[in-house]
Amino acid sequence: MTATWIFLRKEALTHWRRGRFLLIGLVFLLFAIESPLMARLTPELLKSMGGSGIHITLPTPTSVDSWTQFYKNIDQLGIFLFAIVWSGAIAAEVRRGTLVPLVTKGLPRYAVVLAKFALAACTWLVTLLASFGLTWAYTAYYFKDALTPHVWAGLWPLALYGLMIIAITLLGSALAKSSFAGFLAVAASVVVMGLGDMWRPLRRFNPLSLTTNALPWVRGTKTLASVAPAFALTVAITAGCLALAIVALNRRRL
Amino acid sequence: MALVELNHVTKSFGDQTVLADLSLAVPEGSIYGFVGENGAGKTTTMKLILGLLQRDAGSITFAGNPVHYGRAAAASGIGYLPDVPEFYSELTPTEYLRLCGQLTGIPHRELGGRITAMLETVGLPNNRRRIRGFSRGMKQRLGVAQALLARPRLLIADEPTSALDPVGRREFLDLLASLRGTTTILFSSHILDDVARICDQVGILHAGRLQVQGPLAQLLAAHGQAQVALGFETPAAARQAAAALGVAARESATLLIPAPQGETAALRPVLAALLAQDLVPVRVSPVRPSLEDLFMEVTQ
Numbered sequence: 001m002t003a004t005w006i007f008l009r010k011e012a013l014t015h016w017r018r019g020r021f022l023l024i025g026l027v028f029l030l031f032a033i034e035s036p037l038m039a040r041l042t043p044e045l046l047k048s049m050g051g052s053g054i055h056i057t058l059p060t061p062t063s064v065d066s067w068t069q070f071y072k073n074i075d076q077l078g079i080f081l082f083a084i085v086w087s088g089a090i091a092a093e094v095r096r097g098t099l100v101p102l103v104t105k106g107l108p109r110y111a112v113v114l115a116k117f118a119l120a121a122c123t124w125l126v127t128l129l130a131s132f133g134l135t136w137a138y139t140a141y142y143f144k145d146a147l148t149p150h151v152w153a154g155l156w157p158l159a160l161y162g163l164m165i166i167a168i169t170l171l172g173s174a175l176a177k178s179s180f181a182g183f184l185a186v187a188a189s190v191v192v193m194g195l196g197d198m199w200r201p202l203r204r205f206n207p208l209s210l211t212t213n214a215l216p217w218v219r220g221t222k223t224l225a226s227v228a229p230a231f232a233l234t235v236a237i238t239a240g241c242l243a244l245a246i247v248a249l250n251r252r253r254l
Numbered sequence: 255m256a257l258v259e260l261n262h263v264t265k266s267f268g269d270q271t272v273l274a275d276l277s278l279a280v281p282e283g284s285i286y287g288f289v290g291e292n293g294a295g296k297t298t299t300m301k302l303i304l305g306l307l308q309r310d311a312g313s314i315t316f317a318g319n320p321v322h323y324g325r326a327a328a329a330s331g332i333g334y335l336p337d338v339p340e341f342y343s344e345l346t347p348t349e350y351l352r353l354c355g356q357l358t359g360i361p362h363r364e365l366g367g368r369i370t371a372m373l374e375t376v377g378l379p380n381n382r383r384r385i386r387g388f389s390r391g392m393k394q395r396l397g398v399a400q401a402l403l404a405r406p407r408l409l410i411a412d413e414p415t416s417a418l419d420p421v422g423r424r425e426f427l428d429l430l431a432s433l434r435g436t437t438t439i440l441f442s443s444h445i446l447d448d449v450a451r452i453c454d455q456v457g458i459l460h461a462g463r464l465q466v467q468g469p470l471a472q473l474l475a476a477h478g479q480a481q482v483a484l485g486f487e488t489p490a491a492a493r494q495a496a497a498a499l500g501v502a503a504r505e506s507a508t509l510l511i512p513a514p515q516g517e518t519a520a521l522r523p524v525l526a527a528l529l530a531q532d533l534v535p536v537r538v539s540p541v542r543p544s545l546e547d548l549f550m551e552v553t554q
Contacts, residue, residue: 006353006356006357010342010345010353013344014344017344018344096340097336097339097340098341098342100306100334100336101334101336101339101354101397101401102353104304104327104328104332104333105326105327105357105358105400106326106357106359107326107357250324254306
C-alpha cells in the first residue's frame with residue numbers, strides 16, 4: 001500500500017503539471033454555469049429566432065430543465081472527458097518503458113492500477129460534487145420552484161456510474177497497446193449498455209439506468225430502489241474491471 | 255565466486271527460441287562485457303536476471319539465491335539501466351530520484367543527501383529543470399543515477415553506449431570504469447571497442463548460447479591466433495616473398511605470417527628463408543588478436 005501511495009503522488013504531480021486538472025475543472029465549471037443558464041435562456045433564444053411571423057408558446061422554464069441540462073452534460077460529455085484523459089494511462093507507460101525502472105525497484109504492478117484509479121476517481125468525485133453544488137446554487141437562484149425536491153438522489157448513481165467508466169477505461173488501457181484503447185473500451189461498453197436498454201426487463205440490471213433515471217429521482221417520481229440490481233451490478237463491474245486490469249498488467253511484457 | 259549464475263536457461267517467445275541452453279557466470283567484482291549481435295538475446299537475458307521475464311527452463315541465482323519472476327530486483331541488490339531509459343518528463347531529476355528512493359525503501363533522512371551526491375557523481379545539475387528537455391546523454395546519466403541510488407551489488411546496463419555521441423560515450427565508460435571494485439557490472443554491447451576498453455570478463459552470446467566466456471586476456475590468448483606482419487618496400491617484393499614462404503599473397507606490400515608459438519619462433523625460419531633469396535622486410539610488427547577477431551571466430 002505504501003508503494004501505491006508513492007505512485008499516486010507521482011501521478012497527481014504529473015497530471016497537475018500536464019494541466020489535466022485545470023482542463024477537467026474548467027469543463028465542469030462550464031457545465032455548472034451553463035446548465036441553469038441554458039435552461040433559463042432557451043425560451044428567449046427560440047423566441048428571438050422564431051421571428052415576428054410565427055407565434056410560439058413555450059412553457060416557462062423550471063428547475064427541472066436546469067437539472068436535465070446538467071445531467072445531459074455530465075453523462076454525455078463529462079464522463080467521456082475522463083475516458084479520454086485516462087485512455088492511455090497504462091498503455092502509454094508500458095509502451096514508453098517508464099514502468100521498467102520503477103518495477104525493478106519494487107513497485108508492484110497492482111499499485112499502478114490502483115493509484116491510477118484512485119486519482120481518476122478522486123478527480124471525478126471532487127469535480128462532480130463541485131459542479132453539482134454550483135449548479136444547485138444557480139438553479140435555486142434562477143428558479144424558485146419546488147419541482148425538484150430530491151436534488152441529491154440523482155447524484156450518487158451518476159457518481160458510481162462514473163467510477164465504473166473509469167475502471168473500464170483502465171482495463172482497456174491495461175489490455176491493449178494503443179493509447180485509444182481505454183476510450184474505445186468505454187465506447188464499446190456504452191454501445192452494449194445502450195442495446196441492453198432497449199430490452200425493458202433488463203433495465204433494472206443495466207448500469208445505464210443509473211444515468212437515465214436521474215430526473216425521475218430528482219423529481220421524486222421514481223425511487224432509487226427500482227434499480228437496486230443495477231447498483232449491485234455496477235459495483236461488481238467496477239471491481240471486476242480493476243481486478244482484470246491488474247491481472248492484465250501482471251502479464252504484460254515490460 | 256560468481257555473483258550471478260545462469261544454468262541451462264531457455265526462453266522462447268511464441269515459436270521463436272531466443273535462448274537455448276544458456277549458462278553464464280558473472281564473478282563478483284568484475285566488469286562483465288556481454289557481447290552479441292542485435293537480437294542475440296542480451297536484453298532477454300538481462301530481463302530474466304531482473305525478474306521482468308519468466309524463463310522456460312533452467313535456473314538463475316543472484317548471490318546464491320534463486321531469482322523469481324516478479325520480485326523486486328532492487329530489494330536484492332540489482333540496479334538496472336535500460337538501453338533507452340524513459341522517465342516522466344514532467345518531473346525534475348531530483349523528484350524522479352526521490353520517487354525511486356522511496357520505492358526502494360531508502361530511509362527518508364538519508365535520501366536527500368544521497369540524491370545530491372548521486373547527481374554530482376553522474377554530472378547532472380541539481381536544479382528545477384524538468385526531464386522534458388533532456389538530451390539522450392543526460393537521460394543516460396539520470397539512468398545511471400537511478401540504477402545506482404540504492405547502492406546495488408550488481409549494475410545491469412543494457413547497451414548503454416549505443417545511443418551516445420563519442421564524448422558522451424567516453425564519459426559514460428569512464429563513469430562505469432570508476433565503479434570497478436565497488437559494484438559488479440554486467441554490461442551488454444555490440445560495440446566491441448567499448449567492451450575491450452573497460453571489461454575484464456567477456457561472454458559472447460550467439461545462437462542462444464554463450465559461445466565463450468572468461469577473462470578477456472585469457473580468451474584472446476586461447477582463441478585468437480597471433481600473427482606477425484612483414485612489410486616490404488613494394489607489392490612486387492611482397493608477392494615474391496609470399497611465393498618463397500608459401501603463404502597467401504595480398505594486394506598490399508604487407509604479408510601476414512601465423513605465429514602460434516610466439517613471434518620469435520615464427521620469425522626465425524621466415525627471415526632466414528627471405529634473406530637467402532635477398533628479400534628484406536622493412537617493417538616487422540606483431541599483430542595481437544583483437545576482441546573483434548575472437549567475436550568473428552566464435553560467431554561464424
